[in-house]
Each structure stands twice: as C-alpha cells, then as structure tokens.
Amino acid sequence: MTFGLVCLATLALAAPAPPTTSDLPDSIDVDAVRPIVVQHDGRWMPLDTLARDVVETITGRSFFQGRDPVLWLLAWTFDPGTYQDVPLVRVGNAQLRAELGLPADRRVFSYNELAMSHRFHGLLDALAALPPSHKLDPLEAKVSQINATLTLMRRVFHNDVIRPIPDPNHAFGTWRPITHRHDSDVPALASAVLAWEALRESFLDDDGPSFASAASKLTGSLEQLPAAHRPDPRRIAVELRYNRFAPFRVSWITMVVGAHLAGVASLTARRWLKGVAVFVMIAALIILSVGLSQRWAIAGRIPAANMYESLLFLGWGAAAFGIVSLLLLRDRVVTMTASGVGALSLFLAETLPIDHYIRPIAPVLQDTVWMSLHVPVTMVSYAALALAAFVAHGQLAVMAAAPHRTRWAETIDRLHTWYIHAGCIMLATGIFTGSMWAASSWGRYWGWDPKEVWSLIALLGYLAILHFRRPREALPPWVYGVATFLGVIVVAILLRHLGPWNAVKLTAFLAGVAACVLFATTHGLFATAAKSVLAFWLIIMTYVGVNYVLGIGLHSYGFGTGAVVRYLFLLGGIDLAFVALCTTVYLARRLPPAPRAEPLPAA
Numbered sequence: 001m002t003f004g005l006v007c008l009a010t011l012a013l014a015a016p017a018p019p020t021t022s023d024l025p026d027s028i029d030v031d032a033v034r035p036i037v038v039q040h041d042g043r044w045m046p047l048d049t050l051a052r053d054v055v056e057t058i059t060g061r062s063f064f065q066g067r068d069p070v071l072w073l074l075a076w077t078f079d080p081g082t083y084q085d086v087p088l089v090r091v092g093n094a095q096l097r098a099e100l101g102l103p104a105d106r107r108v109f110s111y112n113e114l115a116m117s118h119r120f121h122g123l124l125d126a127l128a129a130l131p132p133s134h135k136l137d138p139l140e141a142k143v144s145q146i147n148a149t150l151t152l153m154r155r156v157f158h159n160d161v162i163r164p165i166p167d168p169n170h171a172f173g174t175w176r177p178i179t180h181r182h183d184s185d186v187p188a189l190a191s192a193v194l195a196w197e198a199l200r201e202s203f204l205d206d207d208g209p210s211f212a213s214a215a216s217k218l219t220g221s222l223e224q225l226p227a228a229h230r231p232d233p234r235r236i237a238v239e240l241r242y243n244r245f246a247p248f249r250v251s252w253i254t255m256v257v258g259a260h261l262a263g264v265a266s267l268t269a270r271r272w273l274k275g276v277a278v279f280v281m282i283a284a285l286i287i288l289s290v291g292l293s294q295r296w297a298i299a300g301r302i303p304a305a306n307m308y309e310s311l312l313f314l315g316w317g318a319a320a321f322g323i324v325s326l327l328l329l330r331d332r333v334v335t336m337t338a339s340g341v342g343a344l345s346l347f348l349a350e351t352l353p354i355d356h357y358i359r360p361i362a363p364v365l366q367d368t369v370w371m372s373l374h375v376p377v378t379m380v381s382y383a384a385l386a387l388a389a390f391v392a393h394g395q396l397a398v399m400a401a402a403p404h405r406t407r408w409a410e411t412i413d414r415l416h417t418w419y420i421h422a423g424c425i426m427l428a429t430g431i432f433t434g435s436m437w438a439a440s441s442w443g444r445y446w447g448w449d450p451k452e453v454w455s456l457i458a459l460l461g462y463l464a465i466l467h468f469r470r471p472r473e474a475l476p477p478w479v480y481g482v483a484t485f486l487g488v489i490v491v492a493i494l495l496r497h498l499g500p501w502n503a504v505k506l507t508a509f510l511a512g513v514a515a516c517v518l519f520a521t522t523h524g525l526f527a528t529a530a531k532s533v534l535a536f537w538l539i540i541m542t543y544v545g546v547n548y549v550l551g552i553g554l555h556s557y558g559f560g561t562g563a564v565v566r567y568l569f570l571l572g573g574i575d576l577a578f579v580a581l582c583t584t585v586y587l588a589r590r591l592p593p594a595p596r597a598e599p600l601p602a603a
Contacts, residue, residue: 023082027208030070032215033199036222037236039163039175042360044231047073047162048243053357054161058149060090073156078200080157084111089149093142099123111153114146165189166227173228192221239298247291248312252346254284255319255339262336277335278326284342285319292316298358304375305361307547311349313376317383318342321422325387331415333391341386370437378430382539384423385462389536391416392529393578399526400582403589413525417469420532424462431455450546458538464519465531483520526586530579537572544568 034048041053051069056062062069076083087108091097097104100119114120123143130136136144155161159177167173178196195218202210258280265273292312295303303309322338325331349356395412398405434455435445446452491513519531545568 024067024071024075025203025206025208027206028071028203028211029208030068030074032212033074033218034070035236035240036164036219037231039166040161041357043358044236046236046240046243047164049239049357050162052243054152054156058153058156059088064088073162074203076153076156077159077162078203084157086110087113088153089114089146091142091146093139095139096142096146099139111150111157115150115154120146164222165192166225166230168226169228171229186225188221188224192218192225195221235298238294242291242294242298245291247287247294248315248346249350251284251288251291252315252343252350254280254287255315255343255346258284259336259339259343262339266333266336274335277339278323281319281335281339281342282323284339285316285323288312288316288319288342288346295358301361302372302375304371304379306355306359308349308354308356310375310379310543311345313379314383314386315342315345315349317376317380318345318387321380321384321387325415325418325422329415329418331411333412333415337387337390337415341383341390345383345386370433370440374430374433374437377426377433381423381426381430382543384419384426385536385539388416388419388423388532391419392532392536395529396526396533396579396582396586399529400585400589403586409525413528416529416532420462420465424459424466427455427459427462431459451542454538454542454546458535458542461519461531461535461538464516465528465535468520468523469528480520487516526583530583533575533579537575540568 034046036047037044038047038050039045040050048070051073052062055064055069055072059072064072087106087110089111090108091100091102091114092107094104097106100114100117100123102109102113102117120143124147127136127140127143127147130140152161159179161177163175163177165176165178167175178192195214198214199211199218202208202214258277261273261277261280264270265277292303295309295312304313318338318341322334322342325338326334391412395409395416398412399409402408431452434452438447438452439445494509515534522531548568
C-alpha cells in the first residue's frame with residue numbers, strides 16, 4: 001500500500017498543470033445523450049439527472065464553474081488520468097485541513113491529494129473502529145462525507161457510474177456500465193460498445209458531428225437491448241423538463257416579487273397594486289404546484305419523505321393558506337406575509353446543504369393514505385404558525401416603538417389570532433393522522449418518540465396561548481386552581497421518570513416550569529405576541545431540532561450534525577434578544593411617570 005501511494009505521489013508531481021473549464025470540449029452538444037436512461041441509487045433516471053447528482057456531490061455545485069454537468073461527467077469518465085489531479089473536492093473545515101496537513105490557505109483539493117494522504121487513511125481507520133451506535137461529531141461526519149465523495153470519484157474514473165445496460169432477466173436487477181468485458185454474442189450489445197468507444201473518441205477530439213452520430217448509434221443500440229424492465233419514457237421526459245425548468249427556484253423568486261409588491265401596496269394604499277401582488281402570489285403557487293406534481297410523477301410517491309420535500313410543502317402551505325386567508329379576511333397584510341414566508345421556506349430548501357435529489361425511501365415511509373394526509377396537513381399547520389410568528393414579530397415592534405398606534409396593534413392581533421386558531425386545528429389533525437400512520441407502519445399509535453413528544457409540547461404551547469389570551473380579570477379564579485392542580489400532577493409524573501438528576505436535566509426542568517408559568521400568567525396583546533414568537537421555537541425544535549440536535553428517534557429522515565446546530569442556537573439567541581428588547585421598551589413606556597416635586601411655600 002505504501003509503495004502504491006509513493007507511485008501515485010510521483011505521478012502527481014510529474015503531472016501537468018490541472019485543466020480548467022477551457023479544457024472541456026466546446027463544440028459538443030450533450031443534448032443528444034442527456035435522455036439516455038441509466039440506473040443509479042436504486043432508481044432509473046436520465047443521464048442528465050445522474051450528471052447533476054454526481055457533479056454536485058463531488059464539487060458542491062451541479063453547474064460547476066458554470067459548465068454543463070453532463071460535460072463534466074463525461075470528461076471524468078473518458079479522461080480519468082487528467083482529472084484525478086484537478087481540485088474538485090471542497091474541504092471547508094479548518095480543523096480537518098489541519099488534521100490532514102493540508103494547506104490552510106486552500107479550500108479545494110484533488111482526488112490524488114486526499115486519496116494519497118496517510119493522515120486521511122488514519123482517520124478512516126479510527127472511524128471504522130467506532131461502534132455502530134456512535135453518533136458522529138462534526139469532524140468525523142466530514143471525514144465520512146469526504147470518503148464517500150472519493151469513493152464516488154473512484155467509481156466515475158473507472159467507468160462504473162454510468163450504467164445504461166439493463167438486466168435482461170430481472171425487473172429489479174442491477175444495470176451495468178458499458179465495458180469491453182460484455183458478451184459480444186448479443187449484436188446490440190456489441191454495437192453499443194462500439195458506439196460508446198466512438199462517443200469517447202469524438203468527445204476527447206472535440207468533434208461535434210462525430211459525437212452526435214455516435215450518440216445516435218448508442219441510443220439506438222441501447223433501445224434494442226433485451227430488458228426485463230424499462231421505465232416509462234413519459235416519466236423520463238417529465239424528469240428532463242423538471243431539471244430544465246427548476247420550478248422551485250422560479251417559484252421563490254416569484255414570491256419575493258409578490259412580497260415586495262404587497263409591501264409597496266400596503267404603504268401606498270393602491271388597490272391595483274394590491275391586485276397585482278395577489279396575482280403574482282397565485283402564479284407562484286401554480287408554479288410550485290406544477291413542480292410538486294412533476295416530482296410526484298417522477299418519484300411515484302408523494303414528495304414528502306425528507307427535509308427538502310417538507311420545506312417545499314411548507315412553502316406551498318404558506319402560499320395556499322395565505323390565499324384562503326385573503327379570501328376570508330380581505331387584509332392587505334396577508335399577501336405580504338404569505339409571500340414572504342413561502343419565499344423564505346423555498347429559498348432555504350434551495351440553499352441549505354440538504355439533499356434535494358429524489359432518493360428511494362425506507363419501507364416504513366412508503367406511501368400510504370395516512371402519509372399522504374399527515375405530511376401535507378402538518379406542513380400547512382407549520383406554515384400557518386410560521387405566519388403567526390411572522391406577524392407576531394411585527395406586532396411586538398409596533399407595540400414597543402409606537403404604543404399609540406392601538407388600531408395597528410388590534411388589526412395585527414386579529415390576523416395573528418386567526419393564524420394561531422387555524423394552525424392549532426391543523427396541527428392537532430396532523431398529530432392524529434400521524435398516529436394513524438404510526439399504527440399502520442409500526443403497529444402502535446403513540447410511542448413517546450422524541451418527534452411525537454415535541455409535537456405534543458408545541459400543540460400544548462399554542463393551546464395555552466389561546467386559552468390564556470383573555471385579560472386576567474375575565475378569567476374566574478377556579479381556572480387557575482384547576483391549572484395549578486393539573487400542573488402539580490404533571491410535575492409529579494415527570495419527577496418519577498427524570499432520575500437520576502444532573503445539571504442538564506435540572507436546568508431543562510426549571511426552564512420548562514418557568515415557561516409554563518410564563519404562558520399561564522401573562523395576558524394581553526403584547527404578551528400573546530411574545531408567547532407566539534417563543535412557541536414557534538417549539539415548532540422549530542419539532543421540525544429541525546429533533547433531527548439535528550437530539551439525533552435520535554424513529555423519524556430519521558434529517559439526521560445531521562455541525563453547522564445546523566450552531567445556526568439554530570445563533571438564530572434562537574437573536575430572536576430571544578429581540579423579544580427581550582421589545583419587552584423592555586414596551587414596559588418602560590407603560591411605567592407611570594415619576595411625580596413632580598411640589599414647590600415649597602414662600603417664607
């Protein structure tokens with residue numbers, strides 16, 4: 001192994017300067033090979049999707065350096081010796097670069113630089129020695145990710161990723177790449193091998209007409225091969241349109257335009273501009289719905305199986321719920337808030353480092369009627385409560401900065417209350433349908449899984465907001481007596497299951513008790529808005545924190561470590577500081593002025 005590494009190092013030192021995008025062919029039209037059906041990651045897809053997936057996995061961007069991903073994939077496959085020394089893999093973790101002895105002033109490294117690193121192999125050996133139940137820390141997770149990237153690159157360089165040869169006997173058999181080892185007794189297969197070689201030579205020679213001719217022969221040969229199963233050509237065509245159109249990016253950009261138009265319409269009170277803003281939001285919702293329907297057709301299931309798809313439904317729920325609210329309330333603020341929240345969720349789906357490709361899902365997540373009901377209803381409830389939190393931030397700012405604007409505060413409060421009422425009803429419905437889904441998948445309705453517990457905590461938090469929204473004087477004394485009695489019972493039950501005690505458990509317990517007291521004893525418009533902002537972090541904990549902070553439980557579609565946890569704590573601290581600042585200003589303005597001293601009588 002050491003001798004092999006030394007040889008590779010010698011070759012790397014003697015290699016020419018790494019190529020750039022100018023070394024890619026310029027006269028090649030890859031549209032001829034883009035629809036070729038291949039098998040990858042447990043499903044059938046066009047070569048265009050495979051190229052986007054592979055290039056983004058390796059470089060972090062599907063259109064790396066602004067070039068077509070199909071060009072990159074073919075270049076890596078046809079000319080592996082050249083591209084093994086091209087910096088493609090990003091190592092952004094400074095600690096990992098120090099561990100590997102890599103230059104601190106660089107962020108992107110080549111396959112050979114990483115694969116030949118003795119320190120990297122040492123980290124891999126340490127990673128392999130960990131028990132299966134061990135949760136990876138950020139450094140270990142990055143090492144595992146880079147190892148998976150290098151493995152994928154090695155497969156690309158060995159022509160083991162592009163697999164267009166179907167299994168002739170088994171419908172779910174593994175498809176194969178085009179190599180010289182195939183049985184030449186099958187005429188179509190021999191023709192495909194010859195066409196593949198011609199495709200390779202014309203690509204390396206940058207010969208556009210020859211490449212188009214070879215691509216046509218290759219496509220015809222692959223279609224004549226015996227196959228136990230071929231995907232529906234209409235589904236492949238839908239996936240190509242989905243890749244080309246990028247509906248979710250178009251949708252969030254359209255929502256941003258609608259939010260700006262609605263904001264201008266609210267400030268200028270122009271009715272025609274308000275109508276334009278509503279029209280733009282409806283157009284964005286239609287584009288988003290088309291994208292979701294395309295993804296549904298491609299995957300053959302409802303697009304609600306991972307974090308990316310749930311964010312898509314969150315944006316769809318915000319826009320759809322905003323239109324319904326606009327029809328019922330006829331409030332100009334609805335268009336701006338719905339477009340803003342919808343655009344934010346879709347923007348996060350497009351920009352966060354989460355997988356946005358269609359993957360096979362676990363059998364427990366297979367599409368059932370309860371899954372098709374639970375996920376959309378739950379995400380629409382999250383969207384309604386997100387709108388409530390968005391409005392609550394504005395209400396806090398208005399009541400703190402302009403306390404004399406009582407009509408503004410009351411108008412915002414009516415919209416805020418509507419959002420919370422609707423969100424609570426849908427959240428309860430989502431919990432109910434989720435329990436039915438759990439019964440059909442896991443054989444029990446409720447198992448105190450962390451996701452289930454936090455969803456119940458979030459629902460109880462919003463129910464407390466609704467029940468203690470009225471002024472203190474309007475509630476009879478027995479309400480507080482019953483609430484205290486039930487609270488003592490809950491605390492007694494919890495105390496039996498929290499032992500043995502430590503500092504973390506004690507802090508969490510006291511914080512929970514303080515939050516319950518705060519939600520039950522504060523009243524009024526300002527208190528309701530502040531509690532809504534804080535309660536939405538229960539939704540965030542249910543939606544993101546269970547997967548990225550706790551990292552345990554059966555709902556494992558979004559596990560992760562590292563930056564997400566830091567961002568959550570950073571944003572939570574900023575939001576808490578905003579609430580504290582608004583509360584301080586609001587209370588300071590409400591304090592009665594100090595009495596003026598009376599002048600002394602004259603002598």
